[in-house]
Amino acid sequence: MLEYDVFIVGGGLAGSRAAVEIARTDPSLKVAVVAKTHPIRSHSVAAQGGIAATLKNVDDADCWETHAFDTVKGSDYLADQDAVEILTREAPNVVIDLEHMGVLFSRLDDGRIAQRAFGGHSHKRTCYAADKTGHAMLHELVNNLRRYGVQIYDEWYVMRLILEDGEAKGVVMYHIETAQIQVVRAKAVMFATGGYGRAFNTTSNDFASTGDGLAMAAMAGVPLEDMEFVQFHPTGLYPVGVLISEAVRGEGAYLINSEGDRFMATYAPAKMELAPRDITSRAIFTEIRQKRGINADGSGGGACVHLDLRHMGKEKIMSRIPFAWEEAHRLLGVDSVREPIPVRPTAHYSMGGIPVNTRGQVRSSAEGLVEGFYAAGECACVSVHGANRLGSNSLLECVVYGKVTGSSIAADVQNRKLPQVDEGRYLEEAQQQIQGLFDRSGEYRINEVRQAMQDCMSEHCGVFRSDELMGEGLGQLEALQQQCGQVYLDDKGRLWNTEIIEAMELNSLMVVARTILTSAHNRRESRGAHFREDFTTRDDENFLKHTLAYYSPAGIEIGGMPVAISMFEPQERKY
Numbered sequence: 001m002l003e004y005d006v007f008i009v010g011g012g013l014a015g016s017r018a019a020v021e022i023a024r025t026d027p028s029l030k031v032a033v034v035a036k037t038h039p040i041r042s043h044s045v046a047a048q049g050g051i052a053a054t055l056k057n058v059d060d061a062d063c064w065e066t067h068a069f070d071t072v073k074g075s076d077y078l079a080d081q082d083a084v085e086i087l088t089r090e091a092p093n094v095v096i097d098l099e100h101m102g103v104l105f106s107r108l109d110d111g112r113i114a115q116r117a118f119g120g121h122s123h124k125r126t127c128y129a130a131d132k133t134g135h136a137m138l139h140e141l142v143n144n145l146r147r148y149g150v151q152i153y154d155e156w157y158v159m160r161l162i163l164e165d166g167e168a169k170g171v172v173m174y175h176i177e178t179a180q181i182q183v184v185r186a187k188a189v190m191f192a193t194g195g196y197g198r199a200f201n202t203t204s205n206d207f208a209s210t211g212d213g214l215a216m217a218a219m220a221g222v223p224l225e226d227m228e229f230v231q232f233h234p235t236g237l238y239p240v241g242v243l244i245s246e247a248v249r250g251e252g253a254y255l256i257n258s259e260g261d262r263f264m265a266t267y268a269p270a271k272m273e274l275a276p277r278d279i280t281s282r283a284i285f286t287e288i289r290q291k292r293g294i295n296a297d298g299s300g301g302g303a304c305v306h307l308d309l310r311h312m313g314k315e316k317i318m319s320r321i322p323f324a325w326e327e328a329h330r331l332l333g334v335d336s337v338r339e340p341i342p343v344r345p346t347a348h349y350s351m352g353g354i355p356v357n358t359r360g361q362v363r364s365s366a367e368g369l370v371e372g373f374y375a376a377g378e379c380a381c382v383s384v385h386g387a388n389r390l391g392s393n394s395l396l397e398c399v400v401y402g403k404v405t406g407s408s409i410a411a412d413v414q415n416r417k418l419p420q421v422d423e424g425r426y427l428e429e430a431q432q433q434i435q436g437l438f439d440r441s442g443e444y445r446i447n448e449v450r451q452a453m454q455d456c457m458s459e460h461c462g463v464f465r466s467d468e469l470m471g472e473g474l475g476q477l478e479a480l481q482q483q484c485g486q487v488y489l490d491d492k493g494r495l496w497n498t499e500i501i502e503a504m505e506l507n508s509l510m511v512v513a514r515t516i517l518t519s520a521h522n523r524r525e526s527r528g529a530h531f532r533e534d535f536t537t538r539d540d541e542n543f544l545k546h547t548l549a550y551y552s553p554a555g556i557e558i559g560g561m562p563v564a565i566s567m568f569e570p571q572e573r574k575y
């Protein structure tokens with residue numbers, strides 16, 4: 001059995017930042033990071049537009065309180081304001097710290113870090129490295145893991161959380177290359193496993209964003225918070241779904257319908273293209289539904305709208321947002337200096353997740369905590385984004401709460417002993433699970449069931465939702481759950497068998513999909529990214545509360561948790 005003081009699942013920004021903090025605080029601690037990809041292939045590497053912090057390099061009038069207000073308003077008042085206060089106060093410090101680690105931010109002429117506009121932010125406060133910010137940040141952080149002697153396990157798939165008697169004790173993991181199974185015990189287990197974009201058929205997320213951490217926590221009895229709030233990013237490249245960063249609109253691009261109008265004037269006249277994502281995505285779908293979408297030949301009635309950069313000029317496009325140009329050119333052959341880019345909303349970000357307090361400790365219920373278990377980043381819900389996240393606040397959350405959680409862990413493990421774990425039992429159960437997958441002579445192929453589940457989620461739990469639509473979706477998911485138990489593997493080999501991983505990921509996606517749909521069905525109001533055509537307004541009297549969904553194979557129970565309101569009273573949200 002492997003033994004560590006701290007075992008971190010996830011090598012993206014949140015996991016890496018936590019590991020660095022632990023190593024800096026107490027270099028004597030034995031820390032490991034495991035990732036099913038290589039850490040620098042975590043989805044964080046794909047982040048484009050930037051990280052928000054009130055450095056005031058471009059706009060003197062900015063301050064953390066305004067950043068906090070923008071974030072809470074953007075969240076449709078569901079964010080926990082104590083958590084938002086930590087996020088926004090700490091932001092300048094963590095960005096400067098990143099710079100000291102060596103992150104190559106874009107600069108102003110005088111050498112200070114440049115800052116740009118972003119949706120829902122009232123000041124220019126997003127720091128960036130062209131439109132490859134995640135790449136710049138993650139490479140430096142992973143270099144720092146090596147510098148601090150953190151043990152890295154790459155291409156190991158964590159398949160189970162060991163949680164007994166209210167205490168997290170370790171994990172069981174599977175080596176993708178060799179099929180070896182290992183039980184790990186640790187004084188603290190941290191999840192930083194990222195999002196679940198792959199629960200939908202069109203997403204900006206990478207193939208590894210399958211919500212494994214959420215599913216493992218749920219199956220161990222931990223509730224999942226606010227899972228109904230799924231962010232659809234307004235500008236997915238149509239039809240592939242790949243992201244065209246909000247930085248493109250931050251730098252001045254227009255959204256245009258088939259009549260040639262900048263239609264955001266109807267939906268958010270004060271903010272136009274820089275309205276928050278929930279509002280902009282609904283606006284685009286409304287245009288498409290009302291036949292003002294655009295076809296490939298430029299005629300009306302199509303399934304996308306245009307993102308028009310032409311007025312920005314080649315020099316600005318190539319220096320500030322070169323990656324957006326490259327993506328449209330590489331995937332569609334569109335030269336955005338001369339032609340508009342076809343876009344449509346794409347599943348992008350998970351506002352909900354594993355509930356944690358502001359120290360990063362996982363909650364077992366509205367009141368209780370799980371001993372020795374921590375989470376941060378996109379898989380966690382602390383909750384700083386509430387019902388809708390503002391762009392460039394997620395990288396910030398990973399870094400701030402990665403740091404905070406690392407510092408809590410470094411303090412808490414001082415008083416903890418290595419827990420007792422029955423290695424034999426966990427090894428045997430894992431071997432049986434894997435063997436069971438090999439032995440199955442089921443009827444369905446993995447990608448068939450996965451595609452049906454993704455189509456079901458996109459159709460029944462997308463930007464517009466209703467009781468009837470979601471009820472139907474839940475019925476379909478139940479039938480798919482049965483099929484999930486009957487998938488078979490084509491590849492029976494033990495080495496580098498990626499089908500085994502896909503089968504386990506499909507199980508994760510099913511747990512996550514059912515939790516999203518059940519939570520959404522239960523919230524009979526519209527708030528942030530959750531829009532119901534049968535309850536079109538926000539209902540603070542009944543729903544100004546977090547959802548806690550308790551999963552069991554038999555069904556999902558829904559509970560609630562109060563929202564922390566310490567600075568800003570809820571108001572109507574207008575832009």
Ligand SMILES: Cc1cc2nc3c(=O)[nH]c(=O)nc-3n(C[C@H](O)[C@H](O)[C@H](O)COP(=O)(O)OP(=O)(O)OC[C@H]3O[C@@H](n4cnc5c(N)ncnc54)[C@H](O)[C@@H]3O)c2cc1C
Nearest residue numbers: 010011012013014036044049050158194377378392394395
């Ligand atoms: C295309 C794109 C662009 C974005 N741009 C921005 C932006 O400009 N600004 C912003 O603020 N946000 C942006 N976001 C959001 C932001 O990048 C993510 O929310 C954030 O990077 C998530 O980081 P993380 O550390 O939580 O998880 P990730 O970076 O997703 O890392 C998850 C880690 O967990 C590991 N893992 C998962 N499951 C297992 C398992 N079962 N076993 C072992 N390891 C496992 C993975 O291998 C990986 O190492 C963007 C997102 C996308 C998709």
